Amino acid sequence: MILDALIWISLAVGLAFNALGVVGILRFPDVYTRLHADTKCTTFGSIFTSVAIVLYAGGQYFRDPEGQYETLALHTVLAVVVLAFTNATSAHAIARAAHKRGHKPAQAVCDRLEETVP
């Protein structure tokens, strides 16, 4: 019962944060704020949906130890680690490329990167 409740809570948190990330993509004014909303919220939401999968695999493992549920849990953790590292790196690359291409942040009053990296 407690495990079921934890799985539901993890799924709800994950889906809510994924939805917030997508709403941020649709509503924010320029590429940097969209990147900010997208990267953080979708990474966090995907981590929480994967936590729900790991909890489910743990519960099923005690019910049926022959069902290879430990493989599911371990590979899900590996996928989450890969996702966390690659999302952060690709967000940095996209922001750097957008700045090099000359996109200015909307409503910005100063651009410190422009001053330090000509």
Add this chain to the structure above:
Amino acid sequence: MTRWIFTVLVLVALMLLAMVRLFKGPTSADRVVALDAINTLVVAAMIVLAVVFRQFIFVDVAIIYALLAFVGTLYIAKYLGGEL
């Protein structure tokens, strides 16, 4: 079982919503941001689908998909920055 199918359906709806920005985006950087979001959501949906279909090999496919999407995003970013 129903909760996993519900999760997958919500994730697919979010992918379709992100596709609005992918088509509309005023600049190409906006399109890359939307594509990055869709890639992350696809990985999350694939992990959940592994439980729906009882095919745990889908999680390995999700790992490889995340790595290949990362390489693709890096190449597009290099191209946009004029370094390629």
